Amino acid sequence: MYVTFDSDLLSRAPAIPLPGTAASGPLRDHQVRLKAGQFLFHQGDEARTIYRVSEGVLRLSRVTERGHEQVIAFGYPGDILGLPVRGLRNTDCDALTPAVLTAIPAHLPETSSGGAAEATFLAAAALWEIGAMQEHLTTLGRTSARERVASFLVVLMRRVGTRDDTGLHIELPMSRADIAGFLGLRTETVSRAFTDFRQSGLIALPSAQHVTVLKPEALADVAESD
Amino acid sequence: MYVTFDSDLLSRAPAIPLPGTAASGPLRDHQVRLKAGQFLFHQGDEARTIYRVSEGVLRLSRVTERGHEQVIAFGYPGDILGLPVRGLRNTDCDALTPAVLTAIPAHLPETSSGGAAEATFLAAAALWEIGAMQEHLTTLGRTSARERVASFLVVLMRRVGTRDDTGLHIELPMSRADIAGFLGLRTETVSRAFTDFRQSGLIALPSAQHVTVLKPEALADVAESD
DNA sequence: CGCGTCTTTGAGAAACATCAACAGCGGTGG
DNA sequence: CCACCGCTGTTGATGTTTCTCAAAGACGCG
Numbered sequence: 001m002y003v004t005f006d007s008d009l010l011s012r013a014p015a016i017p018l019p020g021t022a023a024s025g026p027l028r029d030h031q032v033r034l035k036a037g038q039f040l041f042h043q044g045d046e047a048r049t050i051y052r053v054s055e056g057v058l059r060l061s062r063v064t065e066r067g068h069e070q071v072i073a074f075g076y077p078g079d080i081l082g083l084p085v086r087g088l089r090n091t092d093c094d095a096l097t098p099a100v101l102t103a104i105p106a107h108l109p110e111t112s113s114g115g116a117a118e119a120t121f122l123a124a125a126a127l128w129e130i131g132a133m134q135e136h137l138t139t140l141g142r143t144s145a146r147e148r149v150a151s152f153l154v155v156l157m158r159r160v161g162t163r164d165d166t167g168l169h170i171e172l173p174m175s176r177a178d179i180a181g182f183l184g185l186r187t188e189t190v191s192r193a194f195t196d197f198r199q200s201g202l203i204a205l206p207s208a209q210h211v212t213v214l215k216p217e218a219l220a221d222v223a224e225s226d
Numbered sequence: 227m228y229v230t231f232d233s234d235l236l237s238r239a240p241a242i243p244l245p246g247t248a249a250s251g252p253l254r255d256h257q258v259r260l261k262a263g264q265f266l267f268h269q270g271d272e273a274r275t276i277y278r279v280s281e282g283v284l285r286l287s288r289v290t291e292r293g294h295e296q297v298i299a300f301g302y303p304g305d306i307l308g309l310p311v312r313g314l315r316n317t318d319c320d321a322l323t324p325a326v327l328t329a330i331p332a333h334l335p336e337t338s339s340g341g342a343a344e345a346t347f348l349a350a351a352a353l354w355e356i357g358a359m360q361e362h363l364t365t366l367g368r369t370s371a372r373e374r375v376a377s378f379l380v381v382l383m384r385r386v387g388t389r390d391d392t393g394l395h396i397e398l399p400m401s402r403a404d405i406a407g408f409l410g411l412r413t414e415t416v417s418r419a420f421t422d423f424r425q426s427g428l429i430a431l432p433s434a435q436h437v438t439v440l441k442p443e444a445l446a447d448v449a450e451s452d
Numbered sequence: 453c454g455c456g457t458c459t460t461t462g463a464g465a466a467a468c469a470t471c472a473a474c475a476g477c478g479g480t481g482g
Numbered sequence: 483c484c485a486c487c488g489c490t491g492t493t494g495a496t497g498t499t500t501c502t503c504a505a506a507g508a509c510g511c512g
Contacts, residue, residue: 062360062364064364064450065450068367068368070363070364070367072360072363072364083353083356084353085353085354085356085357085360086354086357090356090357090360091360116342116345119342119345119346119348119349120345120349122345122349122352122353123345123346123348123349123352126348126349126352126353126355126356127309127310127311127348127352128311128312129352129356130309130311130316130352130355130356130359131311131312131316133356133359133360133363134288134298134311134316134317134359136363137296137298137359137362137363137366138288138290138296138298140363140366140367140410141294141296141297141366141407141410142294142410143410143411143412143467143500143501144467145467145468175490175491176490176491176492177490181367184366184367184368184369185468185469186468186469186470187490187491187492188468188469188470188491188492188493189467189468189469191491191492191493192468192492192493194491194492195492195493207476207477208476208477208490208491208492224290224291369468369469369499370499371499371500401458401459402458402459402460403458411500411501412500412501412502413458413459413460414459414460414461414500414501414502415499415500415501417459417460417461418460418461418500420459420460421460421461433508433509434458434459434460434508434509
Protein backbone atom coordinates (compact mmCIF):
# COMPACT_ATOMS: atom_id res chain seq x y z
CA MET A 1 0.00 0.00 0.00
CA TYR A 2 1.87 3.02 -1.18
CA VAL A 3 1.20 6.20 -2.98
CA THR A 4 2.61 6.99 -6.35
CA PHE A 5 5.78 8.97 -6.08
CA ASP A 6 4.82 11.69 -8.45
CA SER A 7 2.22 13.18 -6.25
CA ASP A 8 4.04 12.92 -2.95
CA LEU A 9 7.27 14.38 -4.10
CA LEU A 10 5.59 17.45 -5.36
CA SER A 11 4.19 18.58 -2.06
CA ARG A 12 7.23 18.28 0.03
CA ALA A 13 7.05 21.47 1.97
CA PRO A 14 6.43 20.32 5.55
CA ALA A 15 7.86 16.86 5.31
CA ILE A 16 11.18 17.09 7.10
CA PRO A 17 11.23 18.17 10.71
CA LEU A 18 14.07 20.33 11.87
CA PRO A 19 16.76 18.71 14.01
CA GLY A 20 15.77 17.75 17.48
CA THR A 21 16.43 21.09 19.08
CA ALA A 22 12.82 22.04 19.04
CA ALA A 23 13.03 23.22 22.62
CA SER A 24 16.10 25.33 22.08
CA GLY A 25 14.13 28.46 21.48
CA PRO A 26 13.10 30.44 18.46
CA LEU A 27 15.21 30.16 15.37
CA ARG A 28 15.08 33.85 14.64
CA ASP A 29 18.75 34.19 15.37
CA HIS A 30 19.62 31.98 12.46
CA GLN A 31 17.40 33.60 9.90
CA VAL A 32 18.83 35.05 6.73
CA ARG A 33 17.11 37.68 4.64
CA LEU A 34 17.94 38.22 1.00
CA LYS A 35 16.87 40.81 -1.51
CA ALA A 36 16.06 39.78 -5.04
CA GLY A 37 19.28 39.20 -6.93
CA GLN A 38 21.43 38.66 -3.86
CA PHE A 39 23.52 35.54 -3.61
CA LEU A 40 23.23 33.16 -0.71
CA PHE A 41 26.38 31.30 -1.65
CA HIS A 42 28.57 30.44 -4.60
CA GLN A 43 29.83 27.20 -5.99
CA GLY A 44 32.97 26.16 -4.16
CA ASP A 45 32.17 27.99 -0.94
CA GLU A 46 32.79 26.07 2.22
CA ALA A 47 29.54 24.79 3.65
CA ARG A 48 28.92 24.62 7.37
CA THR A 49 25.20 25.13 7.34
CA ILE A 50 22.29 24.36 5.12
CA TYR A 51 19.19 26.45 4.65
CA ARG A 52 15.49 25.96 4.70
CA VAL A 53 13.48 28.40 2.66
CA SER A 54 10.81 30.18 4.69
CA GLU A 55 9.70 32.74 2.12
CA GLY A 56 10.60 33.61 -1.43
CA VAL A 57 12.06 31.74 -4.34
CA LEU A 58 15.73 31.01 -4.99
CA ARG A 59 17.65 29.71 -7.93
CA LEU A 60 20.41 27.11 -7.83
CA SER A 61 22.64 27.09 -10.84
CA ARG A 62 26.03 26.11 -12.14
CA VAL A 63 28.07 27.77 -14.82
CA THR A 64 30.06 25.70 -17.26
CA GLU A 65 33.52 26.60 -18.51
CA ARG A 66 32.17 28.48 -21.47
CA GLY A 67 29.69 30.47 -19.49
CA HIS A 68 26.62 28.43 -20.25
CA GLU A 69 24.29 28.47 -17.28
CA GLN A 70 22.61 25.32 -16.11
CA VAL A 71 19.83 25.81 -13.59
CA ILE A 72 19.83 22.88 -11.20
CA ALA A 73 16.75 23.68 -9.20
CA PHE A 74 14.46 26.34 -7.84
CA GLY A 75 14.06 26.64 -4.10
CA TYR A 76 10.57 27.24 -2.78
CA PRO A 77 9.38 27.56 0.81
CA GLY A 78 9.97 24.29 2.61
CA ASP A 79 12.89 23.32 0.42
CA ILE A 80 16.31 22.59 1.83
CA LEU A 81 19.15 24.31 0.02
CA GLY A 82 22.89 24.14 0.09
CA LEU A 83 23.53 20.51 0.85
CA PRO A 84 27.29 20.22 0.82
CA VAL A 85 29.13 17.88 -1.49
CA ARG A 86 32.50 17.08 -0.03
CA GLY A 87 32.01 19.97 2.33
CA LEU A 88 31.57 22.52 -0.43
CA ARG A 89 28.67 24.23 -2.13
CA ASN A 90 28.02 22.55 -5.39
CA THR A 91 26.04 25.36 -7.00
CA ASP A 92 25.51 29.08 -6.96
CA CYS A 93 22.39 30.21 -5.18
CA ASP A 94 20.70 33.57 -5.58
CA ALA A 95 17.31 34.96 -4.74
CA LEU A 96 14.70 35.53 -7.42
CA THR A 97 12.45 37.31 -4.96
CA PRO A 98 13.03 38.73 -1.51
CA ALA A 99 13.62 35.65 0.59
CA VAL A 100 13.82 34.52 4.17
CA LEU A 101 15.78 31.42 5.09
CA THR A 102 16.56 29.51 8.24
CA ALA A 103 20.15 28.44 8.66
CA ILE A 104 20.60 24.93 10.03
CA PRO A 105 23.96 23.64 11.26
CA ALA A 106 24.83 20.66 9.16
CA HIS A 107 28.43 19.65 9.15
CA LEU A 108 28.94 15.95 9.00
CA PRO A 109 30.93 14.89 12.04
CA GLU A 110 34.26 13.35 11.14
CA THR A 111 33.80 10.81 13.86
CA SER A 112 30.59 8.93 13.90
CA SER A 113 29.91 10.18 17.36
CA GLY A 114 27.81 13.16 18.15
CA GLY A 115 25.34 14.97 16.01
CA ALA A 116 23.03 12.06 15.54
CA ALA A 117 20.08 14.37 15.14
CA GLU A 118 21.98 16.48 12.68
CA ALA A 119 23.07 13.50 10.66
CA THR A 120 19.56 12.12 10.62
CA PHE A 121 18.22 15.42 9.47
CA LEU A 122 20.88 15.75 6.83
CA ALA A 123 20.21 12.27 5.58
CA ALA A 124 16.50 12.87 5.39
CA ALA A 125 16.95 16.12 3.55
CA ALA A 126 19.48 14.65 1.16
CA LEU A 127 17.32 11.62 0.42
CA TRP A 128 14.41 13.90 -0.22
CA GLU A 129 16.50 15.95 -2.55
CA ILE A 130 17.52 12.82 -4.41
CA GLY A 131 13.91 11.94 -5.01
CA ALA A 132 13.23 15.40 -6.38
CA MET A 133 16.26 15.27 -8.62
CA GLN A 134 15.25 11.89 -9.96
CA GLU A 135 11.90 13.36 -10.85
CA HIS A 136 13.66 16.13 -12.65
CA LEU A 137 15.90 13.66 -14.45
CA THR A 138 12.82 11.86 -15.66
CA THR A 139 11.48 15.14 -16.93
CA LEU A 140 14.69 15.97 -18.77
CA GLY A 141 14.73 12.50 -20.21
CA ARG A 142 11.61 13.32 -22.10
CA THR A 143 12.53 14.58 -25.48
CA SER A 144 9.74 17.00 -26.27
CA ALA A 145 9.98 20.64 -25.30
CA ARG A 146 6.26 20.92 -24.73
CA GLU A 147 6.32 17.98 -22.38
CA ARG A 148 9.12 19.50 -20.35
CA VAL A 149 7.46 22.86 -20.07
CA ALA A 150 4.13 21.29 -19.23
CA SER A 151 5.79 19.15 -16.59
CA PHE A 152 7.44 22.21 -15.13
CA LEU A 153 4.13 24.02 -14.92
CA VAL A 154 2.37 21.03 -13.40
CA VAL A 155 4.96 20.74 -10.67
CA LEU A 156 4.65 24.41 -9.83
CA MET A 157 0.90 24.25 -10.05
CA ARG A 158 0.75 21.48 -7.50
CA ARG A 159 3.31 22.96 -5.17
CA VAL A 160 2.62 26.67 -5.22
CA GLY A 161 -0.50 27.07 -7.30
CA THR A 162 -3.26 29.15 -5.69
CA ARG A 163 -6.88 28.70 -6.55
CA ASP A 164 -9.40 31.49 -6.34
CA ASP A 165 -12.67 32.20 -8.06
CA THR A 166 -10.90 33.28 -11.23
CA GLY A 167 -8.87 30.10 -11.66
CA LEU A 168 -5.65 28.32 -10.72
CA HIS A 169 -2.73 30.70 -10.64
CA ILE A 170 1.03 30.30 -10.76
CA GLU A 171 3.55 33.06 -10.26
CA LEU A 172 6.79 32.67 -12.16
CA PRO A 173 9.48 34.76 -10.50
CA MET A 174 12.11 33.27 -12.77
CA SER A 175 12.80 34.46 -16.28
CA ARG A 176 12.21 32.46 -19.44
CA ALA A 177 15.95 32.06 -19.63
CA ASP A 178 15.94 30.46 -16.17
CA ILE A 179 13.19 28.08 -17.17
CA ALA A 180 15.05 27.24 -20.34
CA GLY A 181 18.25 26.64 -18.41
CA PHE A 182 16.36 24.39 -16.02
CA LEU A 183 14.73 22.35 -18.78
CA GLY A 184 17.64 22.20 -21.17
CA LEU A 185 15.96 24.36 -23.79
CA ARG A 186 16.27 27.85 -25.32
CA THR A 187 14.25 30.81 -24.19
CA GLU A 188 12.49 31.04 -27.55
CA THR A 189 11.43 27.42 -27.33
CA VAL A 190 10.05 27.93 -23.84
CA SER A 191 8.19 30.98 -25.02
CA ARG A 192 6.73 29.09 -27.94
CA ALA A 193 5.55 26.33 -25.65
CA PHE A 194 3.77 28.88 -23.49
CA THR A 195 2.16 30.38 -26.56
CA ASP A 196 1.16 26.95 -27.74
CA PHE A 197 -0.52 26.13 -24.45
CA ARG A 198 -2.26 29.48 -24.46
CA GLN A 199 -3.56 29.03 -27.98
CA SER A 200 -4.69 25.51 -27.08
CA GLY A 201 -6.70 26.94 -24.22
CA LEU A 202 -4.71 25.11 -21.55
CA ILE A 203 -3.47 28.26 -19.86
CA ALA A 204 -3.90 32.01 -19.89
CA LEU A 205 -1.07 34.49 -19.58
CA PRO A 206 -2.27 37.68 -17.90
CA SER A 207 1.38 38.60 -17.82
CA ALA A 208 4.61 36.83 -18.61
CA GLN A 209 5.14 36.06 -14.94
CA HIS A 210 1.60 35.01 -14.21
CA VAL A 211 0.10 31.80 -15.52
CA THR A 212 -3.52 30.87 -15.07
CA VAL A 213 -4.08 27.19 -15.61
CA LEU A 214 -7.41 26.69 -17.34
CA LYS A 215 -7.26 22.93 -17.91
CA PRO A 216 -5.04 21.32 -15.25
CA GLU A 217 -5.82 17.78 -16.34
CA ALA A 218 -5.07 18.49 -19.97
CA LEU A 219 -1.80 20.14 -18.99
CA ALA A 220 -0.88 17.11 -16.91
CA ASP A 221 -1.70 14.93 -19.89
CA VAL A 222 0.75 16.86 -22.00
CA ALA A 223 3.37 16.55 -19.29
CA GLU A 224 3.01 12.83 -18.89
CA SER A 225 2.42 11.79 -22.44
CA ASP A 226 5.15 9.67 -23.83
CA MET B 227 48.49 7.09 -11.88
CA TYR B 228 47.56 8.64 -15.15
CA VAL B 229 44.12 10.05 -14.76
CA THR B 230 43.45 13.67 -14.06
CA PHE B 231 40.07 14.12 -12.53
CA ASP B 232 38.27 17.24 -13.53
CA SER B 233 35.95 16.63 -10.71
CA ASP B 234 36.47 14.51 -7.69
CA LEU B 235 33.02 13.19 -8.23
CA LEU B 236 34.28 10.91 -10.92
CA SER B 237 36.45 8.86 -8.63
CA ARG B 238 34.04 8.18 -5.89
CA ALA B 239 34.70 4.54 -5.33
CA PRO B 240 36.48 4.44 -1.97
CA ALA B 241 35.27 7.73 -0.62
CA ILE B 242 32.62 6.74 1.89
CA PRO B 243 33.58 4.47 4.75
CA LEU B 244 31.10 1.90 5.85
CA PRO B 245 29.20 2.55 9.08
CA GLY B 246 31.18 2.34 12.26
CA THR B 247 30.68 -1.35 12.79
CA ALA B 248 34.05 -2.19 11.38
CA ALA B 249 34.74 -4.47 14.32
CA SER B 250 31.47 -6.32 14.02
CA GLY B 251 32.94 -9.03 11.90
CA PRO B 252 33.11 -9.78 8.22
CA LEU B 253 30.31 -8.54 6.04
CA ARG B 254 30.14 -11.73 4.04
CA ASP B 255 26.83 -12.57 5.56
CA HIS B 256 25.31 -9.55 3.96
CA GLN B 257 26.62 -10.06 0.51
CA VAL B 258 24.25 -10.38 -2.42
CA ARG B 259 25.11 -12.03 -5.69
CA LEU B 260 23.18 -11.32 -8.84
CA LYS B 261 23.26 -12.81 -12.29
CA ALA B 262 23.03 -10.58 -15.31
CA GLY B 263 19.44 -9.55 -15.82
CA GLN B 264 18.35 -10.21 -12.25
CA PHE B 265 16.63 -7.48 -10.33
CA LEU B 266 17.93 -6.23 -7.01
CA PHE B 267 14.77 -4.32 -6.25
CA HIS B 268 11.86 -2.63 -7.91
CA GLN B 269 10.40 0.81 -7.65
CA GLY B 270 8.03 0.96 -4.72
CA ASP B 271 9.69 -1.80 -2.73
CA GLU B 272 10.16 -1.13 0.92
CA ALA B 273 13.79 -0.26 1.64
CA ARG B 274 15.50 -1.35 4.83
CA THR B 275 19.01 -1.63 3.49
CA ILE B 276 21.16 0.01 0.89
CA TYR B 277 23.83 -1.64 -1.19
CA ARG B 278 27.40 -0.98 -2.10
CA VAL B 279 28.54 -2.48 -5.37
CA SER B 280 31.57 -4.72 -5.00
CA GLU B 281 31.69 -6.17 -8.50
CA GLY B 282 29.69 -5.78 -11.65
CA VAL B 283 27.55 -3.10 -13.16
CA LEU B 284 23.92 -2.38 -12.38
CA ARG B 285 21.26 -0.24 -13.93
CA LEU B 286 18.84 2.04 -12.11
CA SER B 287 15.81 2.98 -14.10
CA ARG B 288 12.26 4.18 -13.88
CA VAL B 289 9.42 3.43 -16.21
CA THR B 290 6.89 6.10 -17.07
CA GLU B 291 3.18 5.48 -17.44
CA ARG B 292 3.46 4.82 -21.13
CA GLY B 293 6.31 2.40 -20.79
CA HIS B 294 9.11 4.75 -21.71
CA GLU B 295 12.23 3.80 -19.78
CA GLN B 296 14.36 6.46 -18.19
CA VAL B 297 17.74 5.27 -16.95
CA ILE B 298 18.62 7.19 -13.81
CA ALA B 299 22.13 5.92 -13.26
CA PHE B 300 24.56 3.05 -13.68
CA GLY B 301 26.06 1.49 -10.58
CA TYR B 302 29.74 0.63 -10.70
CA PRO B 303 31.92 -0.87 -7.97
CA GLY B 304 32.10 1.54 -5.07
CA ASP B 305 28.73 3.08 -5.80
CA ILE B 306 25.96 3.12 -3.25
CA LEU B 307 22.60 1.98 -4.59
CA GLY B 308 19.08 1.94 -3.33
CA LEU B 309 18.90 5.04 -1.20
CA PRO B 310 15.34 5.11 0.03
CA VAL B 311 13.02 8.01 -0.67
CA ARG B 312 10.27 8.09 1.92
CA GLY B 313 11.32 4.61 2.89
CA LEU B 314 10.76 3.15 -0.55
CA ARG B 315 12.90 2.30 -3.55
CA ASN B 316 12.60 5.05 -6.05
CA THR B 317 13.84 3.10 -9.06
CA ASP B 318 14.13 -0.36 -10.47
CA CYS B 319 17.57 -1.88 -10.23
CA ASP B 320 18.84 -4.82 -12.25
CA ALA B 321 22.25 -6.24 -13.02
CA LEU B 322 23.87 -5.71 -16.39
CA THR B 323 26.64 -8.15 -15.51
CA PRO B 324 27.05 -10.70 -12.75
CA ALA B 325 27.31 -8.54 -9.65
CA VAL B 326 28.28 -8.75 -6.02
CA LEU B 327 26.90 -6.26 -3.54
CA THR B 328 27.21 -5.61 0.14
CA ALA B 329 23.99 -4.91 1.99
CA ILE B 330 24.18 -2.13 4.54
CA PRO B 331 21.44 -1.52 7.10
CA ALA B 332 20.16 1.96 6.54
CA HIS B 333 16.75 2.70 7.87
CA LEU B 334 16.36 6.19 9.18
CA PRO B 335 15.25 6.00 12.79
CA GLU B 336 11.89 7.59 13.35
CA THR B 337 13.18 9.13 16.50
CA SER B 338 16.40 11.04 16.25
CA SER B 339 18.01 8.75 18.74
CA GLY B 340 20.15 5.83 17.87
CA GLY B 341 21.90 4.95 14.68
CA ALA B 342 24.16 7.95 14.58
CA ALA B 343 26.73 6.05 12.57
CA GLU B 344 24.09 4.80 10.20
CA ALA B 345 22.63 8.23 9.75
CA THR B 346 26.03 9.73 9.13
CA PHE B 347 26.79 7.09 6.57
CA LEU B 348 23.45 7.56 4.90
CA ALA B 349 23.90 11.29 4.80
CA ALA B 350 27.36 11.01 3.31
CA ALA B 351 26.19 8.57 0.69
CA ALA B 352 23.16 10.64 -0.16
CA LEU B 353 25.16 13.84 -0.44
CA TRP B 354 27.59 12.08 -2.68
CA GLU B 355 24.79 10.87 -4.83
CA ILE B 356 23.42 14.37 -5.09
CA GLY B 357 26.73 15.60 -6.40
CA ALA B 358 26.79 12.88 -9.00
CA MET B 359 23.23 13.62 -10.06
CA GLN B 360 23.99 17.29 -10.39
CA GLU B 361 26.85 16.41 -12.69
CA HIS B 362 24.46 14.35 -14.72
CA LEU B 363 21.93 17.15 -14.80
CA THR B 364 24.59 19.43 -16.19
CA THR B 365 25.29 16.86 -18.86
CA LEU B 366 21.65 16.54 -19.78
CA GLY B 367 21.38 20.30 -19.90
CA ARG B 368 23.72 20.32 -22.84
CA THR B 369 21.73 20.26 -25.98
CA SER B 370 23.99 18.40 -28.37
CA ALA B 371 23.82 14.64 -28.66
CA ARG B 372 27.52 14.35 -29.40
CA GLU B 373 28.38 16.31 -26.27
CA ARG B 374 26.23 14.04 -24.14
CA VAL B 375 27.68 10.87 -25.54
CA ALA B 376 31.21 12.23 -25.28
CA SER B 377 30.58 13.26 -21.69
CA PHE B 378 29.27 9.80 -20.93
CA LEU B 379 32.36 8.16 -22.39
CA VAL B 380 34.69 10.53 -20.57
CA VAL B 381 33.11 9.77 -17.23
CA LEU B 382 33.39 6.03 -17.83
CA MET B 383 36.90 6.40 -19.14
CA ARG B 384 38.03 8.11 -15.97
CA ARG B 385 36.19 5.82 -13.62
CA VAL B 386 36.60 2.40 -15.13
CA GLY B 387 38.91 2.87 -18.08
CA THR B 388 41.87 0.50 -18.21
CA ARG B 389 45.09 1.35 -19.97
CA ASP B 390 47.31 -1.25 -21.51
CA ASP B 391 49.84 -1.20 -24.31
CA THR B 392 47.09 -1.17 -26.94
CA GLY B 393 45.27 1.88 -25.60
CA LEU B 394 42.64 3.12 -23.16
CA HIS B 395 39.73 0.73 -22.98
CA ILE B 396 36.16 0.99 -21.79
CA GLU B 397 33.74 -1.90 -21.51
CA LEU B 398 30.10 -1.02 -22.04
CA PRO B 399 27.92 -3.68 -20.46
CA MET B 400 24.83 -1.60 -21.16
CA SER B 401 23.03 -1.52 -24.48
CA ARG B 402 22.76 1.45 -26.76
CA ALA B 403 19.17 1.72 -25.65
CA ASP B 404 20.34 2.02 -22.03
CA ILE B 405 22.81 4.72 -22.93
CA ALA B 406 20.12 6.51 -24.89
CA GLY B 407 17.72 6.26 -21.98
CA PHE B 408 20.38 7.63 -19.69
CA LEU B 409 21.22 10.58 -21.92
CA GLY B 410 17.75 11.42 -23.12
CA LEU B 411 18.38 10.37 -26.70
CA ARG B 412 17.39 7.63 -29.15
CA THR B 413 19.44 4.55 -29.76
CA GLU B 414 20.05 5.55 -33.37
CA THR B 415 21.37 8.91 -32.29
CA VAL B 416 23.73 7.31 -29.79
CA SER B 417 24.92 4.93 -32.45
CA ARG B 418 25.52 7.77 -34.86
CA ALA B 419 27.54 9.64 -32.26
CA PHE B 420 29.74 6.58 -31.78
CA THR B 421 30.19 6.29 -35.51
CA ASP B 422 31.00 9.98 -35.71
CA PHE B 423 33.67 9.67 -33.04
CA ARG B 424 35.10 6.63 -34.73
CA GLN B 425 35.28 8.34 -38.10
CA SER B 426 36.87 11.37 -36.45
CA GLY B 427 39.55 9.13 -35.01
CA LEU B 428 38.62 9.83 -31.40
CA ILE B 429 37.75 6.24 -30.59
CA ALA B 430 37.88 2.76 -32.03
CA LEU B 431 35.13 0.20 -31.71
CA PRO B 432 36.55 -3.33 -31.67
CA SER B 433 33.04 -4.39 -30.77
CA ALA B 434 29.87 -2.59 -29.88
CA GLN B 435 30.56 -3.14 -26.19
CA HIS B 436 34.23 -2.26 -26.27
CA VAL B 437 35.47 1.27 -26.83
CA THR B 438 39.12 2.15 -27.25
CA VAL B 439 39.71 5.81 -26.63
CA LEU B 440 42.37 7.03 -29.02
CA LYS B 441 42.31 10.73 -28.19
CA PRO B 442 41.11 11.23 -24.61
CA GLU B 443 41.76 14.96 -24.60
CA ALA B 444 39.89 15.51 -27.83
CA LEU B 445 36.98 13.48 -26.51
CA ALA B 446 36.94 15.55 -23.35
CA ASP B 447 36.96 18.67 -25.49
CA VAL B 448 33.85 17.48 -27.29
CA ALA B 449 32.22 16.72 -23.96
CA GLU B 450 32.90 20.10 -22.46
CA SER B 451 32.43 22.33 -25.43
CA ASP B 452 29.54 24.65 -25.11
C1' DC C 453 24.12 -23.41 -38.59
C1' DG C 454 19.97 -20.83 -37.96
C1' DC C 455 17.55 -17.50 -35.45
C1' DG C 456 16.51 -13.56 -32.75
C1' DT C 457 18.40 -9.43 -30.86
C1' DC C 458 21.21 -5.59 -31.00
C1' DT C 459 23.59 -2.29 -33.75
C1' DT C 460 24.35 0.32 -37.66
C1' DT C 461 23.05 2.87 -41.71
C1' DG C 462 19.87 5.38 -44.69
C1' DA C 463 16.14 8.67 -46.14
C1' DG C 464 12.58 11.54 -44.77
C1' DA C 465 9.91 14.36 -41.58
C1' DA C 466 9.59 16.87 -37.42
C1' DA C 467 11.43 19.40 -33.79
C1' DC C 468 14.46 22.57 -31.93
C1' DA C 469 18.20 26.12 -32.35
C1' DT C 470 19.59 30.15 -34.48
C1' DC C 471 19.33 34.70 -36.28
C1' DA C 472 16.64 38.71 -36.48
C1' DA C 473 13.14 42.03 -35.55
C1' DC C 474 9.27 43.69 -32.99
C1' DA C 475 6.25 44.33 -28.95
C1' DG C 476 5.42 44.96 -24.09
C1' DC C 477 6.72 46.47 -19.76
C1' DG C 478 9.10 48.90 -16.09
C1' DG C 479 12.16 52.31 -14.69
C1' DT C 480 14.34 56.82 -15.27
C1' DG C 481 14.60 61.42 -16.11
C1' DG C 482 12.88 65.47 -18.00
C1' DC D 483 2.84 63.23 -15.68
C1' DC D 484 4.69 61.85 -19.80
C1' DA D 485 8.49 60.54 -23.00
C1' DC D 486 12.37 57.88 -23.47
C1' DC D 487 15.26 53.95 -22.93
C1' DG D 488 16.63 49.25 -21.87
C1' DC D 489 15.33 44.69 -20.87
C1' DT D 490 12.49 40.74 -21.30
C1' DG D 491 9.46 38.28 -23.88
C1' DT D 492 7.30 37.16 -28.22
C1' DT D 493 7.03 36.17 -33.05
C1' DG D 494 8.91 35.11 -37.64
C1' DA D 495 12.05 32.86 -41.10
C1' DT D 496 15.68 29.81 -41.82
C1' DG D 497 19.06 26.17 -40.88
C1' DT D 498 20.61 22.30 -38.26
C1' DT D 499 19.88 18.46 -35.47
C1' DT D 500 17.47 14.85 -34.00
C1' DC D 501 13.59 11.75 -34.23
C1' DT D 502 11.06 8.52 -36.93
C1' DC D 503 10.46 4.84 -39.98
C1' DA D 504 12.73 1.30 -42.48
C1' DA D 505 16.06 -2.18 -43.69
C1' DA D 506 20.34 -4.43 -43.72
C1' DG D 507 24.37 -6.08 -41.19
C1' DA D 508 26.75 -8.02 -36.93
C1' DC D 509 26.70 -10.61 -32.97
C1' DG D 510 25.55 -14.00 -29.54
C1' DC D 511 22.92 -18.07 -28.33
C1' DG D 512 20.69 -22.25 -28.79
